Amino acid sequence: MLQVEKLVAGYGKVEVLHALDFKVEQGQLVTLIGSNGAGKTTTMRALSGMLVPTSGSIRLRDKEIAGLPSHAVAKIGLAHSPEGRRVFASLSVDENLQLGAFARVTGARPKGELQRDFDRVYTLFPRLAERRKQYAGTLSGGEQQMLAMGRALMLNPEILLLDEPSMGLAPRLVEEVFKTIRELRAAGVTMLLVEQFAAAALEVADYAYVMENGHIRHQGPASQLKTDPAVKAAYLGGGH
């Protein structure tokens, strides 16, 4: 589904990603974990075209998307729920979701059943349904996170990128976000998840890559990495 080869990217003269290789298979939930500054968010930004990679290849269903502007990447079917949520604060919840489906409404992507997808998002996040007419800027952090995820789902994407969906949320809400991720996985949505809560990410993922300083240090089925002594020591808080 998504195949990344020798991806190099950075900001200005600073190279952040050094020749990354990884892939996400159809229907899989893959997670990228690693400490702050490992290059997880930079990877996500390079995938969705927010950042133009220096070199390397990114293929989505055999289409080369490396270097395309983000609106073109979205039209090919990659949805990115970015770090920090980035909802449209002065637009209503409903309008945010409509814009998530912008490529479908304007004919750049197959339209499908828009109404069904609205209903799906509102079923997934009942709290958003109660606040449909409210400005997104007035929502709580957790609600904004749900909106960012729902908005990305409205693209009806081939693959969904979730960058730090738990960031800044209270523990109860983190649990809720992970519950939703599990539901999406069960529904067959292909996902790439970046998380600082490595333990929780490994719990829901099929496959995992561990990043360090812009390299991939470890990889394997999530259930295996969870018990890997090296990974445990470095990212899962030692002996817990």
Place this chain on the structure above:
Amino acid sequence: MQILLQLIASGVAVGMIYAAIAFGYQLTFATSKTLNFGQGEALMLGALVGLSLTSWLGYWAMLPLVLLFGFVQGAIVERLGVRPSIKIKSEFGWIMATIALGIIFKNLAEIVWGREALPFPSPLPTDAYVLGGVRILPVELLIVVGALGMMLAVEFFNRKSIWGKAVRATANDRDAAGLMGINTSQIITLSYAVSSMTAALAGVLVAPRITAIDANLGAVLGLKAFAVAIIGGLESGLGVIVGGIILGVAETMTGYYISTGYKDVPGLVLLLLVLMVKPSGLFGKATIKKV
């Protein structure tokens, strides 16, 4: 009292023209944080093109064509002057580029229409309505209705259509809008096109009121509307209407009570006052830039 009301009525009509142009400044500022300093020239071109078309089609049938002309002219300004400077993230390139394009448009207009002021025929009766002793010209009503109508139409488009929502999303967060599949460069071109379209309409609305027009028509109006945009706040739709009316009324009052020679002073004084007291504009929200 009668005189005061009369001054206010005339001031409102002038003020709505300022508001319409200032509204155009807001449109491009929202999506791209840039302004078309040739906005006054867009108005002037709209008026002169409108004049030529009027002799051929009549005033009312000319209007849609002038709107179309303004739309295309604005798109050209964005493509030639603004997009290159946004692309290289130049902070000031667009200022020089839009001023330069404005000068070019003015010179082109002098070549095409000459330097002499040309009479603009009135599409409406020239007898004033008298309302409680206050005289209001039909063309003044046309200005108010036309300018308000245009602003409401754009507002309606932005609220209701998916492309309008894309414009607001781009204004909110350009990167996130891109992730939705919105080509935000295209949206910025659109906002320039609509901005110049507004100015072109303002041109054919104001022309019958001032009765004679030439290539210099835009310079002063564009500058005053800029003051209005700053007074009202660059991010507040309501602000430019109130700001425009304040300036329009202040001018007619200065003209009557002091001297028409000082008519242009209140705009500048108001501008300075607002910048000193409330730099984000009367209706602007003070923004704190988070780093």
